[in-house]
Amino acid sequence: xxxxxxxxxxxxxxxxxxxxTVEKIEGNxxxxxxxxxxxxxxxKKIVTDAAKLAKAKVTAEIVDQFKGEKQLVFKFKKRKRYHxxxxxxxxxxxxxxxxxxxxxxxxxxxxxTEPEAAAPAAE
Numbered sequence: 322x323x324x325x326x327x328x329x330x331x332x333x334x335x336x337x338x339x340x341x342t343v344e345k346i347e348g349n350x351x352x353x354x355x356x357x358x359x360x361x362x363x364x365k366k367i368v369t370d371a372a373k374l375a376k377a378k379v380t381a382e383i384v385d386q387f388k389g390e391k392q393l394v395f396k397f398k399k400r401k402r403y404h405x406x407x408x409x410x411x412x413x414x415x416x417x418x419x420x421x422x423x424x425x426x427x428x429x430x431x432x433x434t435e436p437e438a439a440a441p442a443a444e
Contacts (some may be wrong), residue, residue, distance in 0.1 A: 327359055328356055329346075338419075340415060345411075345413060352383045353383075354383065358377040361373075361377050379422075383414060384415045386412075389411040393406065393408055
């Protein structure tokens with residue numbers, strides 16, 4: 322089973338126990354975060370329906386907060402004696418995917434109890 326999730330304006334293909342590096346997510350090491358699901362494939366069927374994907378959850382655990390490699394930005398105009406050198410280091414988060422869940426258990430329990438509650442009221 323794998324899913325496509327989006328975070329930081331990018332999309333990532335993830336499976337259980339994958340470790341990925343994404344743009345900074347607020348939280349401490351060991352915190353659990355929910356990532357929004359865009360696509361879900363369990364090997365037998367593919368889910369792209371927005372209503373079903375709203376119930377799907379991908380849970381990840383923050384493993385590390387760190388800075389990426391330095392990216393150099395060099396501006397230059399020939400024959401004008403103009404040159405500027407700047408560096409940038411992006412804040413990144415390393416997360417481990419702990420669980421991919423097609424539907425939330427709370428929604429499944431609620432759906433299971435609703436028909437029982439509705440049946441006696443109809444009689």
